[in-house]
Amino acid sequence: MAFEFADSPVPVRADIGEAQRRAWRHLASPGTWLTSCQRLAIAGETRAARSCGYCTQRKAALSPHAVDGTHDSVTDLPPEIVDAVHRLTTDPGRLTRSWYEDLMETGLPPTHYVEILGVVTTMVAVDGFHLALGLALEPLPDIIEGEPSRISPAGAEVTFAWVPTTGRHSVVNVMSLVPAEVEAFLDLHGAHYLSIPEMGDMTVEKGLTRPQMELVAGRVSSLNECFY
Amino acid sequence: MMLRASSDATGSATDIHDVIADEVDDPVTSALTGLVDAAFGNGDLPSARQRVLEVLGPEALVTACSVIGNFEKMNRMADGTGLGLNDEQMEGLADIRSELGFDAFIVD
Numbered sequence: 001m002a003f004e005f006a007d008s009p010v011p012v013r014a015d016i017g018e019a020q021r022r023a024w025r026h027l028a029s030p031g032t033w034l035t036s037c038q039r040l041a042i043a044g045e046t047r048a049a050r051s052c053g054y055c056t057q058r059k060a061a062l063s064p065h066a067v068d069g070t071h072d073s074v075t076d077l078p079p080e081i082v083d084a085v086h087r088l089t090t091d092p093g094r095l096t097r098s099w100y101e102d103l104m105e106t107g108l109p110p111t112h113y114v115e116i117l118g119v120v121t122t123m124v125a126v127d128g129f130h131l132a133l134g135l136a137l138e139p140l141p142d143i144i145e146g147e148p149s150r151i152s153p154a155g156a157e158v159t160f161a162w163v164p165t166t167g168r169h170s171v172v173n174v175m176s177l178v179p180a181e182v183e184a185f186l187d188l189h190g191a192h193y194l195s196i197p198e199m200g201d202m203t204v205e206k207g208l209t210r211p212q213m214e215l216v217a218g219r220v221s222s223l224n225e226c227f228y
Numbered sequence: 229m230m231l232r233a234s235s236d237a238t239g240s241a242t243d244i245h246d247v248i249a250d251e252v253d254d255p256v257t258s259a260l261t262g263l264v265d266a267a268f269g270n271g272d273l274p275s276a277r278q279r280v281l282e283v284l285g286p287e288a289l290v291t292a293c294s295v296i297g298n299f300e301k302m303n304r305m306a307d308g309t310g311l312g313l314n315d316e317q318m319e320g321l322a323d324i325r326s327e328l329g330f331d332a333f334i335v336d
Binding site: 009010011012013016088089092093095096097100114117120121122124125126127128129130131132133134160161162163169171174175185188189191192193202203206207208209210211212213214215216217218219220221222223224226227 | 230231233234235236237238240242244246247248256257260261263264265267268273274277281284285286287288289290291292293294295296297298299300301302303304305306307308309310311312313314
């Protein structure tokens with residue numbers, strides 16, 4: 001069974017393993033717009049980005065446009081998707097609206113982009129946990145056959161983000177164009193950090209006090225130069 | 229904002245400036261920031277883990293690592309979609325933005 005953490009130097013809370021198993025099943029399943037094959041290719045590309053030489057050079061450059069090169073890709077995904085996955089993974093703090101608009105001009109629909117973002121960020125969360133704790137990365141799951149659901153929410157508009165959204169201005173709704181990715185995000189969020197009900201409790205403790213959790217969160221965001 | 233609110237609610241001495249400080253005196257804060265820094269390649273990760281274990285214990289180490297993973301995700305969700313702060317959030321964070329020097333990153 002996946003996510004048993006046999007190599008962990010310390011016991012891992014059961015809810016973390018359970019949430020990561022659900023996240024892996026979600027990754028391997030047909031998405032809303034992408035096939036399970038495409039989703040797992042994006043997952044593999046997210047992992048590959050961590051050791052991509054071009055990404056390393058570009059991250060170190062004053063501007064991401066200052067370096068030419070080719071990504072160390074491990075899939076047959078189109079180059080613009082590979083580039084998007086690698087940039088989201090390795091240099092998110094320097095993404096811009098014009099970058100997003102250029103990507104949309106290649107013909108990638110916003111729905112598909114949001115789903116790609118959902119896969120990339122799930123991978124980053126699960127692998128980030130493993131790497132921080134010194135665990136071997138979990139092998140990617142096997143494909144679960146099926147067809148994408150192609151379910152679109154009504155009334156999505158570009159309001160508080162580059163991508164169309166529904167609902168109020170909040171990070172919770174930023175992937176609302178693809179509701180299945182919001183559900184997956186909240187599931188993992190509850191185990192890795194706090195559930196939505198727990199978010200309102202400033203005295204909640206989960207191995208760390210709430211201020212200690214927020215210190216870690218703030219430090220990560222600072223190092224990523226994310227100021228949301 | 230959550231750090232300030234939770235520190236106020238719990239009477240914690242955790243200081244907002246510790247989020248970006250290079251050196252921290254408090255051993256708990258130092259262990260946690262050292263772990264995050266090492267996870268980002270700035271320091272020896274096994275030593276940083278050991279320090280959290282010694283200062284805070286195994287449950288704390290697991291939670292710290294899960295929060296690191298979670299905010300690696302949240303940051304990309306925000307930056308990958310151009311999510312900014314709304315007016316209410318900007319107003320509520322005005323003093324913190326100024327104190328930590330984040331206003332320098334605002335582009336009109």
